[in-house]
Amino acid sequence: MVKNIMEFQHVSKQYDDNVVLRDISFEIEAGKFYTLLGPSGSGKTTILRLIAGFDHPSSGKIYFDGKQINDIPANQRQVNTVFQDYALFPHMNVAENVAFGLQIKGVKKAEIKQRVKEALHLVQLDGYDDREITAMSGGQRQRVAIARAIVNKPKVLLLDEALSALDHKLRVQMQTELRQLQRRLGITFIFVTHDQEEALAMSDQIMIINDGKIQQSGTPVDIYDEPLNHFVADFIGESNIVPGIMKKDYVVSINGQDFDCVDAGMKPNEKVEVVIRPEDLDITTVEKGKLVGTVETQLFRGVDYQITVIDQRNHKWKINSIHKTKVGVKVGITFDPEDIHVMRYNESEEDFDARLDSYEEGD
């Protein structure tokens, strides 16, 4: 087997005038838990549909296990899909649902029985064979849907918002179960979600999509710590994003004030975006603060306080701190050079300048 199980080369998809995917290229390594993350309408499901063969690209090439599959029909692809609504047959019991695809393929009865048993065991539903679907909970139905997909022994399992119908507690439990299942099976999972926490928690690799374009691919830690652009920084976790100027290597100016940072390689005085995560900021005395402002809100969240501070230029900083402060008090804000993350901006120069001006004027 080749190392990359899936590859898209310059794939575009449009429906009439509506361009849904714009020249997308990526590779998916075999045996990984891979997540497609993006807001509603960004094109995630379309990518899954192209992989499954339910739809075809307008241009570009799709490779599966080293072979081009653009013209291979869905039923001949070694891929199975778990849908958001599970798409189970309500008039069949659990075993009949799981067996259905194998029966269609004409697999022998004894083999079907054995494979259904194995699949139900993998999703921890041993002994549920005769249970009616209507008598199963949401979490159990989810497992039946997964069993029905893995009984075909696909090389790739596609999961389209597969956990979104579950309540929060069950969803978190199923996240762990799915992750364990993927490791046990050793096959590639391609999981679609719009929930960034879910993506960070479950994935080996995340691909972030917006408006039919790949914004960034990488491990959860890469994407969280090194967002490539404003969209990613904003979409993944909470961020303070402010316009700045890269004075020279390792020095960035925010608010007209220079700060040491760990970034280099930009042009002198290049306009940049500066990202600092709320958990990397802390409250201190006015004297020790790199920035100074007034506490606007404070919310106790169990593990920390979620604080907002308005600086002299009227910019609101989000801070997650274990240190308590008081609303209305003047405080300093500290951070370390490595907590400053500098990105190139990706909007028009006019828009960026307008934001920089309004920020520096303190609007």
Ligand SMILES: Nc1ncnc2c1ncn2[C@@H]1O[C@H](COP(=O)(O)OP(=O)(O)OP(=O)(O)O)[C@@H](O)[C@H]1O
């Ligand atoms: N068959 C179709 N005909 C026309 N437009 C379509 C078709 N399928 C999808 N689209 C459009 O393509 C865009 C991307 O849809 P897609 O379902 O891939 O997004 P998504 O990221 O999965 O969103 P969601 O999270 O809401 O499911 C949307 O604007 C959608 O309206």
